[in-house]
Amino acid sequence: MIRLLLADDQALVRGALAALLDLEADLEVVAQVGRGDEVVEAARASGADVALLDVEMPGLDGIGAAAALRAQVPGCRALIVTTFGRPGYLRRALDAGASGFVVKDTPAEELADAVRRVHAGLRVVDPELAVQTLTAGESPLTGRERELLRLAESGATVAQIASTAFLSEGTVRNYLSAAIGKTGARTRAEAVRLARDNGWL
Structure with a gap:
């Protein structure tokens, strides 16, 4: 059983994701939080294997939460699941230690498969966003x-x-x-x- 932590500041989105993922026989949602600065504590307390993180959250954004997980709970892998499929976010998320990056309109079966692949140690990236990121180049800002x-x-x-x-x-x-x-x-x-x-x- 793969234990999941959901972090999204929209309760409706969290609930919908939990309902979809709990339908999978090998996935179990063990924790849900609405703030990025609650992710590390929730991951530790629940023993989550994979954290599904929104990018834009109060307290700490999903990219910051991914970096915090890598540093403090390395056994919990981060998968960014966001409405905002922006090239700069993908690059920053991967640099922060996220194992995957998918957009929220990903079909449920593909999202479940992404969770399994991230849990297995693979990297999962939305292919269209990967192309956009390569085309866009790195952020010019310091x-x-x-x-x-x-x-x-x-x-x-x-x-x-x-x-x-x-x-x-x-x-x-x-x-x-x-x-x-x-x-x-x-x-x-x-x-x-x-x-x-x-x-x-």
Whole structure:
């Protein structure tokens, strides 16, 4: 029996996934959480073999949760199951230690098969997304540029971002200007949107 942990902030989605996967004779959902920062504790407590993680969750996103699992509960493999099939997300998820990445509209039989393959130590990636990722290339943004774009996403001023990031306002402007240039945007808001659309944030 393969023991599963489901992590998704939408209770309806979690419930639907649990119902589908519990129909499989060799799969058992042993834990469900709605926040990324609850994944490690739930994996430890339940003895889950595979964690199905959404990307966008409160507390910690699915990519961060995959990295935390690899570091703290290496016996539990991570499979990203998300609505957001963005090339940048796939690359970041695999770099974080996820064993697989599929989109939520994957048919139930294929999702169950993906779980079995990840449990067996194989890597499973949505083929269409893999092609998009190879075509798109790597994120042009540095870690600091990503951090400041995330802060800018909330509508914070340069002064507020500088205070939060412990940088001077001039340094923040330089980083944001570089990010705008690298994304091909005209404004900070457009840079945030393009980076988000590409899965770089």
